Amino acid sequence: MKKTLLVVATVLSLSVSCTNAKTQNTVEQPMLKLSNGIEMPQFGIGTFMMPSNEVCKDAVLTALRAGYRHIDTAHAYQDEQGVGEAVREFCAESGVPRSEIWVTSKLWPNEYSDPTAIDNMLQRLGLDYIDLVYPHQPVGDVKGVWHNLENAVRQGKVRCLGLSNFEVEGAEGIYRWCVDSTDIKPVILQMECHPYAQRIAQSDQIKKDGMVVECWYPLGGAASRGALFQDPTIKSIAEAHNVTPAQIIIAWHVQEGHSVIPGATDHGYIQENIDALKIKLTDDEMAKMRDLNKEQRFYNMKLEDTARFCGVPLPDQGSNVSREEFQKAMEDELNSKK
Numbered sequence: 347m348k349k350t351l352l353v354v355a356t357v358l359s360l361s362v363s364c365t366n367a368k369t370q371n372t373v374e375q376p377m378l379k380l381s382n383g384i385e386m387p388q389f390g391i392g393t394f395m396m397p398s399n400e401v402c403k404d405a406v407l408t409a410l411r412a413g414y415r416h417i418d419t420a421h422a423y424q425d426e427q428g429v430g431e432a433v434r435e436f437c438a439e440s441g442v443p444r445s446e447i448w449v450t451s452k453l454w455p456n457e458y459s460d461p462t463a464i465d466n467m468l469q470r471l472g473l474d475y476i477d478l479v480y481p482h483q484p485v486g487d488v489k490g491v492w493h494n495l496e497n498a499v500r501q502g503k504v505r506c507l508g509l510s511n512f513e514v515e516g517a518e519g520i521y522r523w524c525v526d527s528t529d530i531k532p533v534i535l536q537m538e539c540h541p542y543a544q545r546i547a548q549s550d551q552i553k554k555d556g557m558v559v560e561c562w563y564p565l566g567g568a569a570s571r572g573a574l575f576q577d578p579t580i581k582s583i584a585e586a587h588n589v590t591p592a593q594i595i596i597a598w599h600v601q602e603g604h605s606v607i608p609g610a611t612d613h614g615y616i617q618e619n620i621d622a623l624k625i626k627l628t629d630d631e632m633a634k635m636r637d638l639n640k641e642q643r644f645y646n647m648k649l650e651d652t653a654r655f656c657g658v659p660l661p662d663q664g665s666n667v668s669r670e671e672f673q674k675a676m677e678d679e680l681n682s683k684k
């Protein structure tokens with residue numbers, strides 16, 4: 347049990363110029379231009395906490411058929427295989443080229459020093475290249491992993507590099523090294539960000555350093571227990587547009603210029619979330635949404651705890667914690683945060 351909890355903690359401590367591309371389902375897909383000149387679909391689906399590769403494949407395939415063109419996964423989510431199967435099946439059935447789909451994944455700290463880690467990731471995904479790779483946490487051999495990632499970019503295996511959770515307190519030094527001292531710069535930073543934790547100071551710095559902000563827990567995450575959906579301001583704006591609170595939150599993210607990757611397995615939510623791209627909030631509504639900020643994160647693990655736990659192997663790396671135990675432990679950890 348102790349070991350199970352260790353794994354949990356590792357996983358949990360585990361922002362632009364815009365153009366639009368039309369998907370086959372005529373949903374306008376806003377694009378973000380990254381500092382390396384590459385354009386990324388601003389909106390996508392995240393696959394954290396999906397219970398199996400089968401559920402993940404179903405969710406991602408449903409999303410791609412609904413017009414999504416961006417998927418965010420991670421080695422730690424243990425569902426890259428489901429993502430890759432969905433992408434390959436969708437490309438084959440629709441004729442949409444792989445180049446129109448954005449696939450992001452993340453390396454776990456215990457594989458940062460491994461020069462074969464990206465080849466292993468490509469194998470799990472069953473893809474020829476990955477659009478964006480993040481080191482998942484700002485601990486361990488970050489300089490080593492950056493060297494390996496730069497080589498992967500030079501070899502055409504990876505297109506873009508980003509930073510995940512590198513905005514946290516205590517990671518300032520390694521954040522600056524990644525921004526100031528690398529040959530291939532990070533173009534994006536992924537962090538918890540939603541109306542109750544807008545991360546204003548962090549966002550300002552990230553943008554100043556030439557990166558886009560990408561938001562995890564964009565709806566508050568499972569740990570929030572739907573708190574944002576009950577917010578009176580968000581509910582009243584939703585009523586005015588005759589849409590759901592979740593759609594208002596997604597519209598707010600998009601208008602703020604965030605990349606936003608809400609996780610969903612429910613087919614209704616998957617459709618609802620992409621339909622939010624049709625919503626246009628007024629300046630007054632945007633101001634009301636900004637006023638909700640209280641910098642209240644729903645996930646609050648300290649960096650030293652992250653560091654302590656990140657050496658634990660993932661289930662497919664020889665850990666004696668099974669995939670099911672790993673998922674259950676993540677759920678228990680989220681439940682303990684209510």
Ligand SMILES: NC(=O)c1ccc[n+]([C@@H]2O[C@H](COP(=O)([O-])OP(=O)(O)OC[C@H]3O[C@@H](n4cnc5c(N)ncnc54)[C@H](OP(=O)(O)O)[C@@H]3O)[C@@H](O)[C@H]2O)c1
Pocket residue numbers: 357358359360391392393394395418419482510511536537561562563564565566567568590592593607608609610611612615616618619
């Ligand atoms: N870098 C990191 O450390 C890190 C950490 C956490 C997350 N992430 C990434 O960010 C993505 C988004 O975060 P998240 O998935 O944890 O949280 P989230 O997107 O804020 O919330 C997901 C939860 O909201 C529910 N939901 C989705 N759409 C809804 C709607 N329209 N109405 C009501 N409920 C809705 C989902 O339910 P169902 O599942 O039942 O459909 C799920 O329980 C992740 O999937 C992952 O890719 C990264």
